[in-house]
Amino acid sequence: MPDGRTGRTLKIASRAATAEIVRTARARRGHPGRHNDHDRQQRARAFRQTLETLGPLYIKVGQILATRPDIMPQYAIDELEHLNDQANVAPFSMFEPVLEDELGAGWRSRFRAVHTDQPLGSASLAQVYKAIWADGTPCVIKVQRPGSEAAVRGDMAVLRKAAWLIAKTAPRFCEVVDVQAMLETLFTVMDAELDFTREARNMKRARKNAKQFKRLRIPKVLEATPRVLVQTFADGVPINRIKSGDLTRKQRKEIAHQLMGYMFRGYFVDRFFHADPHPGNIIISPDGKAHLIDWGMLGRLDRGSSLAVLTCLLGITRSDGAALARGWARLGTATPWSNMSAFVGDVSRIVPHWADASLAELNYGVALMTLMRYSSERGIQISPLVSVLGKSLANMEGSVRYIYPKLKLDTALQSILQDIMRELLLDNLDVRQSSQVLLECLAAVNGAPAQLQAFLSDLADRQFAVQARTNLGDPIGPGKRHRLSLHGNRIRAAAALVAAGVVLRRLQRRATRSTE
Secondary structure (H helix, E strand, O other), X not given: OOOHHHHHHHHHHHHHHHHHHHHHHHHHHHOOOOOOHHHHHHHHHHHHHHHHHHOHHHHHHHHHHOOOOOOOOHHHHHHHOOOOOEOOOOOHHHOHHHHHHHHOOOHHHHEXXXXXXXXXXXXOOEEEEEEEEOOOOEEEEEEEOOOHHHHHHHHHHHHHHHHHHHHHHOHHHHHHOOHHHHHHHHHHHHHHHHOHHHHHHHHHHHHHHOOOOOOEEOOOEEEEOOOEEEEEOOOOEEHHHOOOOOOOHHHHHHHHHHHHHHHHHHHHHHOEEEOOOOHHHEEEOOOOOEEEOOOOOEEEOOHHHHHHHHHHHHHHHOOOHXXXXXXXXXXXXXXXXXXXXXXXXXXXXXXXXXXXXXXXXOOHHHHHHHHHHHHHHOOEEEOOHHHHHHHHHHHHXXXXXXXXXXXXHHHHHHHHHHHHHHHHHHHHOOHHHHHHHHHHHHHHHHHHHHHXXXXXXXXXXXXXXXXXXXXXXXXXXXXXXXXXXXXXXXHHHHHHHHHHXXXXXXXXXXXXXXXX
């Protein structure tokens, strides 16, 4: 017998599958052999509604799938972009026990007033209420729905089982699309949404990182427990509801540049970024400030991935397909059938159309995710972190597009690039980083003599083999003959290697004699 969450998921999924079978049968009776756009849109809409019914974790999965054109058809992606996490408003009485458990029986004494009649927002994980803090500061109270954490944890267990089955039944597919790793990345990103103390830490760090951006504001945390978060109130309207006369052109341009600059700094310097900056999470106040709220869904990048993504963006802005392809490949892992040369060709053909486009002309976040499809087709597995970053970039661009669609990626990146490169240089001069580089060099030096001796022994025993690929990326198999032309540079490199081996052996002999 399946457990509660598994049984619930199976019930909802079975109901959706039955409805799809009925819909398909009716369509075939009316139009045999045809699947028109209306049928596809109905199917995609039903899929989106099923995810919304299943709950917050499945909604996040759907949002990630919307960034994966290598998995989902375009009509499904278009529909999944409309996913929302709006839940029915529950009475405040449902949340009072949570406030008492987290803040104590006298929790109301912490506030001058709490507006409980109508929440500011209602999602499947929490509801948000406007209030006034004891010192008169306008604030909001975010309260987790009772039982929501247990429900999400249960859904995680269900999805882990599903990913395990996919890995067993479709191993070749999973070599290119690591479903298990993709889900685990999403689960890690969602951790802060289940524990508000983590979200509070994220906000404190985000406030520190935003100090140089005068048009940006991050709410201040006033109180935080695992299920209750009190923060300063961001007065204003979502960025997509700004009217034409609400801001001057200068304000719009400055906000757009600083929002993009803050995100770029997050990707490439702090390696810590808002993973869900959709329009509802960017509030524009009457004084022309952008408030970036809801830090529950956070993304992180390691040093190597961050540098590779920066290489990709610079490749786009400079119309350098080869650089873009190299940076993208560094984000992933080659499979036995990968074809890098073909991938470089794919990218080189499309990047000139992206280089100088404005946000009004091209969605760069979606363009970046288009690379996912090309790389998958060429057998290159990409890190699941790219989906989270792609979602973040696509959402931020979509938000900025509402106030300043003339912004170009090249211009936005150039405005912050000098600061980014300076920070990266200082980071590499850090004692820990310098020590790590030195240790890696020492390890390479210590291992070089043994590797060189093994190479020379292979040459002496005629066991040295060269692995090669055809232009199509296929390994050279038995029985196939290919002539490998050794150009002058390669011959000189081989001669230098042999000469180094001779010198090394002489040095070793001298060292041996001196110890005798």
